[in-house]
Amino acid sequence: MTTIDVPAPMAPAPSPAAPAAYRSRAVRTVPRWWRDASAAAFCLVLLWVTALWVAHGGIQDLGSVAGALTSTGRLTGLIASALLLVQVFLMARVPWFEQAWGQDELARTHRLVGFTSFNLLWAHIVLITLGYAAGTPTGIWGTLVDLVLHYPGMLLATAGAIALCMVVVTSVRRARRRLRYESWHLIHLYGYLGAGLALPHQLWTGREFLASTASTVFWWTLYAVCAAAVLGYRIGVPAWRSLRAPLRVDSVVDEGPGVTSVVVTGRGVEKLDVEPGQFLQWRFLDGPGWSRAHPYSLSAAPDGRSLRITAAEVGDGTARLATMAPGTRVLIEGPYGRLHPGVRTRRKVLLMGAGIGITPIRALLEGLEQDPGDVVVVHRAHSRDQFVFAAELFELAREKGARYVTVEGARVPGRDSWLPASAAHLSDAQALSQLVPDVAERDIFLCGAPKWMDAARNAALDCGVPSDHIHLELFEY
16 A cells, blocks of 8 residues: 655745644533433424324224325324424534534434435325325315315415425435535525425314314424524524624635635634534625535634634635635634544544545644544545645644654545555555554544545444444535
8 A cells, every 4th residue: 555654844834824723622522312312302202293193083093994094194294294393403503413413414314304204295195185085076186176275274385395395306316416505505495495384284274283282282382493493593693603703704825726725713713612623604705605604624723713714626615715805704603513522432543534524634633632642644635736734734743743644546446445546455444454553442533525434434344443433524415
């Protein structure tokens, strides 16, 4: 395997983007019971919804064909509604849930819950229509038209279902790859519209919404909690934070081909409880497109006076960073992510970053408490000119007694691997164990392209690293 140790820079000039020294502070450890408690809460919601269906005659109605279709349709509709609200809550960026699960795992769960809710929604529509049609002479299409035109709230619910269809269709992986992030994000906002348009139909005609005070209070509370979470944590908290202590762009630095760093300063930096390795959602008020937030990790540990982010040009949002003018106002949401010292479980740590994924790894190297020999950094890139922050990483490693290794070269053809083609004769696990012989005794932090991280994670697992000692962050939309 080809490994290249980056030589010490010869009297390097300080970069305008280089941060001040990291201000050490106590590590915020995330209690593991938060995750279990949140999962239990979601399960209880689904159990309660099912209990309401049983309590209001759901099982008794199964005695006839029409009754069975209608009753089953009611149950699928109830669970679909509950999952739709859970889906909204998962992405409301409530701090306790985000810290317990991490933004990437919440996004994956949100996707799974969303598709499940959508399938149950269509099951609800089909079953209810068939159940009503079984008791009338108008047939399936006549019943469907009658439901939509004459039942309270059904026109709104139909519009909501169409909005949800738009969201789901554009969330299929093949369709998502054809859309720019900005377009996908705009369409995805229709999910909130779909959930809102479904509410009147449920409140006006749903038996489980109206049959008892407990039912009514439960559903109204569920909707209110989700609405408050979205309005509070997606809009209220970021707006209050930005108005209380404004942030502005201090400098913009070209770090290499297609890579830009932006340094942000302001009174709000000191008040921000952010850890090395975390990311925030950033909006730069520099013109059209400012309303769309983009997730950028810190590329330096926070020093209480400035924040630095670094991004590669992959779309309109990242391309704008290179033309950002100093003084531009900045709005932020966060911090988010579990790629920080608080999830560390072992003294020894392996940090692995590929491409622009090295940015949070660089911040972690600076911010991790460590003794000489505790930390190894593996930096993967296609070519020498793509080793972003190589000089900074070399200097930080030298100061802290860490080991810094670079792995250069084109990817292995024909297989998903974290290695370059020059190491194709080795398995991923063999190469990792040769590079870091005590890898099984370390926590591993990964950041890079999804397939690269999958390969590195599988290699670590094959080397005997338990899965709960591997920490990573995905930024796929």
